Amino acid sequence: MTDTTLTAAPTGSYYGRHIFFCLNDRTNGEDSCAHHNAQAGFDRCKALVKQAGLSGPGQVRVNKAGCLDRCAAGPVAVVYPEAVWYSFVDESDIDEIVESHLKNGQVVERLVTPAHLGR
Amino acid sequence: MTDTTLTAAPTGSYYGRHIFFCLNDRTNGEDSCAHHNAQAGFDRCKALVKQAGLSGPGQVRVNKAGCLDRCAAGPVAVVYPEAVWYSFVDESDIDEIVESHLKNGQVVERLVTPAHLGR
Numbered sequence: 001m002t003d004t005t006l007t008a009a010p011t012g013s014y015y016g017r018h019i020f021f022c023l024n025d026r027t028n029g030e031d032s033c034a035h036h037n038a039q040a041g042f043d044r045c046k047a048l049v050k051q052a053g054l055s056g057p058g059q060v061r062v063n064k065a066g067c068l069d070r071c072a073a074g075p076v077a078v079v080y081p082e083a084v085w086y087s088f089v090d091e092s093d094i095d096e097i098v099e100s101h102l103k104n105g106q107v108v109e110r111l112v113t114p115a116h117l118g119r
Numbered sequence: 120m121t122d123t124t125l126t127a128a129p130t131g132s133y134y135g136r137h138i139f140f141c142l143n144d145r146t147n148g149e150d151s152c153a154h155h156n157a158q159a160g161f162d163r164c165k166a167l168v169k170q171a172g173l174s175g176p177g178q179v180r181v182n183k184a185g186c187l188d189r190c191a192a193g194p195v196a197v198v199y200p201e202a203v204w205y206s207f208v209d210e211s212d213i214d215e216i217v218e219s220h221l222k223n224g225q226v227v228e229r230l231v232t233p234a235h236l237g238r
Contacts, residue, residue, distance in 0.1 A: 013202040066183030080199035083132040118176055
């Protein structure tokens with residue numbers, strides 16, 4: 001991606017931005033996002049978005065999701081409609097995604113999931 | 120929406136189309152998508168997409184999601200990056216969404232969630 005400033009969501013989109021966190025928790029011994037603080041990332045994002053008054057129709061929805069199937073890059077979250085994927089590590093990463101992308105439409109390039117990483 | 124034929128997914132989108140099914144199951148007595156065959160819709164969509172060889176990166180991902188917060192229109196699913204929302208009832212609705220939208224990029228207008236319906 002070369003242009004890191006995104007345009008507004010398309011007209012008619014129920015949520016301006018909809019971010020989905022993979023909260024998949026494998027119990028078969030395989031690794032999964034839930035083993036890497038995915039829930040904490042979701043909780044923090046949800047709280048920050050609410051606190052900023054950004055929640056709701058026409059604005060932002062922070063959503064739980066099952067396996068997004070990019071386990072090699074986990075924990076991951078994806079922002080639609082832009083289809084920007086993030087791999088995050090800690091709370092400060094979440095803070096930056098909220099402040100930069102969800103509030104201001106500016107992609108956090110350093111956290112973008114490398115394109116080749118899938119399952 | 121006036122033009123019902125959608126263009127291809129944007130370049131760089133990991134999945135060409137990513138459909139999320141609300142599988143939220145409220146246990147507090149309130150209604151939720153899980154009480155209206157949401158799981159069956161998800162299962163059928165997943166099976167049909169796999170059977171059609173459409174699953175995977177560059178193609179289609181069928182995903183579980185938590186509450187999408189449009190309960191009044193449930194059961195619902197949303198297709199990104201187009202941000203098209205569907206309210207479905209039975210298996211034939213799912214079949215039509217897969218065949219028309221997920222395979223051929225043609226919105227199934229009769230199933231599109233009315234814009235005013237939220238939580």
